[in-house]
Amino acid sequence: MxxxxxxxxxxxxxxxxxxxxxxxxxxxxxxxxxxxxxxxxTVLDLSCNNLxxxxxxxxxxxxxxxxxxxxxxxxxxxLDFGRLVNLQHLDLLNNRLVTLPVSFAQLKNLKWLDLxxxxxxxxxxxxAGDCLDEKQCKQAAVxxxxxxxxxxxxxxxxxxRKLQAERELEKKREAERRAREAQERELRKREKAxxxxxxxxxxxxxxxxxxxxxxxRKKENGENPKFSVSHSSKQPQNKRSWSGILLKMLLFLLLxxxxxxxxxxxxxxQHKPVCISVNMLYEDALAxxxxxxxxxxxxRPNSQE
Numbered sequence: 001m002x003x004x005x006x007x008x009x010x011x012x013x014x015x016x017x018x019x020x021x022x023x024x025x026x027x028x029x030x031x032x033x034x035x036x037x038x039x040x041x042t043v044l045d046l047s048c049n050n051l052x053x054x055x056x057x058x059x060x061x062x063x064x065x066x067x068x069x070x071x072x073x074x075x076x077x078x079l080d081f082g083r084l085v086n087l088q089h090l091d092l093l094n095n096r097l098v099t100l101p102v103s104f105a106q107l108k109n110l111k112w113l114d115l116x117x118x119x120x121x122x123x124x125x126x127x128a129g130d131c132l133d134e135k136q137c138k139q140a141a142v143x144x145x146x147x148x149x150x151x152x153x154x155x156x157x158x159x160x161r162k163l164q165a166e167r168e169l170e171k172k173r174e175a176e177r178r179a180r181e182a183q184e185r186e187l188r189k190r191e192k193a194x195x196x197x198x199x200x201x202x203x204x205x206x207x208x209x210x211x212x213x214x215x216x217r218k219k220e221n222g223e224n225p226k227f228s229v230s231h232s233s234k235q236p237q238n239k240r241s242w243s244g245i246l247l248k249m250l251l252f253l254l255l256x257x258x259x260x261x262x263x264x265x266x267x268x269x270q271h272k273p274v275c276i277s278v279n280m281l282y283e284d285a286l287a288x289x290x291x292x293x294x295x296x297x298x299x300r301p302n303s304q305e
Contacts, residue, residue: 011038019043023068026050032057039063047091059083070094070114082083084104090141093117093131097125102155123147208292229299 011034020041027049035041042065049074059080068082070093082103087110094117114125127147129138156217175188264275 009179011035015041021045023047023049027142028052029056030058032061035061042066042086044068054078056080062086065089067091077104078103079103085109090114100144100148102152105145105152107145110141110145112137113144115140115144177178200285 011020011022012096014022015038018040020035020038020043022044024047027046028051030046030051032055035044042063044061044064044066045068047068047070049072051069051074053074054069054077056078059078060083062084064084065086066078067087068091072095072238074092074095074097076097077100079101082105085106085108086141087107089105089112090110091114093114097115097118099121113128115128116136119126124144124147127143128140128142129136131140147198155289159293179229189304202209205258264272
């Protein structure tokens with residue numbers, strides 16, 4: 001527990017009921033930890049000291065109902081001063097305050113306020129007015145709270161506009177990113193199609209070159225390129241079919257001639273005019289054959305018979 005004075009007086013010793021008087025103690029800083037241990041001290045007097053600022057943890061003293069900070073050298077209040085939501089009476093007379101924190105608007109229970117003898121911003125000074133009596137100090141509390149709430153609302157709207165602008169910018173960036181990705185996909189798709197078309201043309205060109213090379217080789221080998229494929233397979237088959245027919249016809253004629261000759265030689269029809277003509281033709285044919293040396297050896301055994 002902090003001690004005050006030569007006699008070792010503590011904060012608890014200075015507590016009278018719910019009031020704690022620390023005025024005229026030549027304080028340079030507020031003993032927040034010790035004050036937090038005295039939740040019954042809802043009225044705190046820190047006037048007439050050498051305080052230039054309040055620590056941020058001072059705002060944890062939410063049990064305070066009345067606070068006197070007059071006649072110090074405070075240049076500003078903590079940003080979260082609005083946490084002192086139970087505060088009803090606030091004396092800031094004769095300090096060096098220019099503005100109040102925006103969180104000041106959260107002091108919804110504030111009923112009394114004195115901001116005299118501070119170098120306040122002209123707008124804030126006009127709103128606060130004088131605090132020469134109880135009524136003016138109460139009006140100052142109401143007007144300042146309304147003023148700070150309007151500032152807070154404007155800041156909130158500005159923050160919302162910034163957030164909205166950031167969201168719109170993010171959406172725009174996202175749309176641009178998606179558009180770039182779509183363009184890249186379309187470009188890759190086009191490149192892939194072009195590559196496929198190029199390979200197809202190369203394949204067709206290679207195939208055409210091979211066909212042309214085969215035609216050139218066949219031409220060099222004496223083949224007709226136009227008919228080499230179609231007639232090469234059909235001509236041997238046609239030749240075989242025609243030769244077979246001719247052979248059959250020759251055999252038929254030969255058998256017919258031999259049959260007629262045999263009939264005219266053996267039967268009684270040999271004296272008929274037709275058989276006489278046939279026999280004469282046969283004799284003439286034998287005579288012609290015998291005139292050839294090649295056939296003499298073949299016909300000699302027949303003549304001997």
